[in-house]
Amino acid sequence: MNEKIFRLKTFEKASYCRHFEEEVIKNLKLKNINIPTYVSAGQEFIAASMATICEDLKIKPLIFGQHRCHSIYISFGGDKVKLIDELLGRKTGCTKGMGGSASIASKEINMFGHDGLMGSNGPIGVGACFATNHPTIVFLGDAAAEEDYVLGGLGWASTKNIPLITVVEDNNLSILTEKKVRRNWEMSDVAKSFKMQGYNIDDDPIDLLKYSEIFFKKPCLLNVNTNRIFWHAGAGKDSDDTFDRYEEEKKRLGEDALAIDKKIKEEIKNLWKKQLEK
Amino acid sequence: MEKTVREIIKETSRDHIKKNNSLIFGQCLSAVGWVGGTVPELTEKEGLIELSMADVANGGIVAGAGLSNRRPIYVIRYQGFNWFNASIILNYACKSKEIWNVPCPIxxxxxxxxxSIGPVAGSSQHSIYFxxxxxxxxxxxxxxxxxxAYKDFMKNDDVMYVSEHRGSxxxxxxxxxxLDDNLDLILxxxxxxRFEAQKAKIELEKEGYKIGIANILWIKPFLIKKExxxxxxxxxxxxxxxxxxxxDGVASNLAYQLIKRTKKNFEVMGLKDRSAGFSKTTDNLPPSKEEIIKKCKEIIDKKGKL
Incomplete structure (x- = not known):
């Protein structure tokens, strides 16, 4: 795919994620949302890039996300109205109000829910991938990736040579504990030690695109360095200096991105307004 | 010739794989003994899947396979290994239908x-799941x-824990x-x-005690039969x-349910409240015929005198 087209397609998905999350933040502050909420703003280019790549490959993967999963859901085409309803705790939500922010699922996009045990989606995704031999993506945080059962699952995935991509969304934080305090190793090296292809990259869409040739052929792991703009849970900010990939891409893509951003901002705003009025 | 439980498990498992394109997961399945002769001698290509020794991850892998609706069988060769295996099964597979409307039958x-097999490998551990x-x-x-058990599993889409015992x-x-009328006590x-209870009943009846037996097959849901x-x-x-x-698990809970229903006294016997060791002198065994007899006599004789 042409680089510019790929960037724009990815930006469009990321824009839906970003503006959705901005409405989430607004409604958290207004207390319209009253549940623990894990906002994915800042990290959206990972899911958006993976979804764009899968579309291009004409693959509809099995998806196993975890708690910070709004961007995964939206990027892969999850119904945004149902996600709004879910966050509002309604029966019409994508998980009938049971999933909240952290445990959302959608049969339409092959997205399975998460149980709340950090990293359990690792081995579960491995098992689903093995039993179906269907392309599968597991999204983990850098802290969840440390769970011993994630590592056990990865080792077995490598042994069985299944079409699995494990994406570690590495925002360097477990709540507020930095990675260097918790460990002196990288997940990409762990993957290599399991004889899988493992890479440590940035969340620039082109960096992800570069590796798409290996996707779903053999198990691989991408540790993608990214930034979480808001708190672990809730609407506050850890810092005002956090690098923002969305703003970077908007600048890079110029007028085209500005038009997309403006159009989607309005669209999402209206979507929320309509649902809140119900 | 009548079939043994072992033969039935093996036949059922083999048929299950063939008819349902299913999978049997476990550790050391194809090792000597084929888990006590209950595992069909098949290859991985035929559906017999050897897992690594990562027990917690394995519970997750099998839960993931359960989502495919291939209705996997998961062999846990010692019930004590459930301390690791049960976490993702219980928190994902067992909740999947309720939360996400995605059944995960396993x-x-x-x-x-x-x-003499120590503090983890011995005995039943169904209370972990209960x-x-x-x-x-x-x-x-x-x-x-x-x-x-198997027919119920195939008829529904639940996670089913089958608490087996090699002794059977x-x-x-x-x-x-x-269950005759006017019994002294019912086990x-x-x-x-269940096997020791049968033996205890025979011995006690020789001494004039009237002992009934109500075999508990279903632990959960526990349905108290009318009779x-x-x-x-x-x-x-x-x-x-x-x-x-x-x-302090299944036994006490079921006794409580029986007390509530019948307003009669119930007692419990099971493993002693201590760890098991690796020798005959340090074992922690289920109630033997002799221990059951002793308990029954204590209850009947003590209360009979009151």
Missing amino acids: FIRGIAMEG KMPGIKIISPMTPNEYLI YSNTKELNDH FPISIT WEKAVIKSKFGGVVLDDDYT
Whole structure:
């Protein structure tokens, strides 16, 4: 795919994620949302890039996300109205109000829910991938990736040579504990030690695109360095200096991105307004 | 010739894989013995899947396979290994239907045994699963009971924990309830204790005691049969729940449910409240015939004198 087209397609998905999350933040502050909420703003280019790549490959993967999963859901085409309803705790939500922010699922996009045990989606995704031999993506945080059962699952995935991509969304934080305090190793090296292809990259869409040739052929792991703009849970900010990939891409893509951003901002705003009025 | 429980498990498993394109997961399945002769001698290509030794991850892998609706069988060769295996099964597979409307049927074969095998590997551990929602627990000790468990699993889409015991594998006989009127006491045995309960009843009856037996096959849901209820209410001293697990779990809970229903006294017997060691002198075994007899006499004689 042409680089510019790929960037724009990815930006469009990321824009839906970003503006959705901005409405989430607004409604958290207004207390319209009253549940623990894990906002994915800042990290959206990972899911958006993976979804764009899968579309291009004409693959509809099995998806196993975890708690910070709004961007995964939206990027892969999850119904945004149902996600709004879910966050509002309604029966019409994508998980009938049971999933909240952290445990959302959608049969339409092959997205399975998460149980709340950090990293359990690792081995579960491995098992689903093995039993179906269907392309599968597991999204983990850098802290969840440390769970011993994630590592056990990865080792077995490598042994069985299944079409699995494990994406570690590495925002360097477990709540507020930095990675260097918790460990002196990288997940990409762990993957290599399991004889899988493992890479440590940035969340620039082109960096992800570069590796798409290996996707779903053999198990691989991408540790993608990214930034979480808001708190672990809730609407506050850890810092005002956090690098923002969305703003970077908007600048890079110029007028085209500005038009997309403006159009989607309005669209999402209206979507929320309509649902809140119900 | 009648079939043993072992043969029925093996046949059922083989048929299950072939008819349903299913999978059998476990550790060391194809090692010597094929898990006590219950695992069909198949290859990975045919559906027999060797897992690594990562027990916690393995529970997750099998839960993931359950989502594919291939109805996997998961062999856990010692029930104590459930301390690792159960976490993702209970928190994901068992909740998946309720939370996400995605059934995750898995047939979990938890295998118990006893005798000088230490603090983890011995005995039944069905109490680990008992308190959680979304799971059925059954403990078949006879060929027909095993088929009941399997048929129920295939008819529904639940996670089923099958609390097996190696001591039952050679059994060919069905174990019936014995519920006459005007009994002194009724035994409610679970798992391997059902065989000792039968022996204890025979011995006690030789001495003039009137002992009934109500075999507990279904642990969860635990349905108190009408004839059990009737017999307990008519009995002189209520009953005793016997288990191959620690008493602070399934046994006490079922006894409580029986007390609530019948308003009669119930006691429990199971593993002693201590760790098991690796020798005959340090074992922690389920109630033996002698211990059951002693307990029954204590209840009947003590209360009979009051």
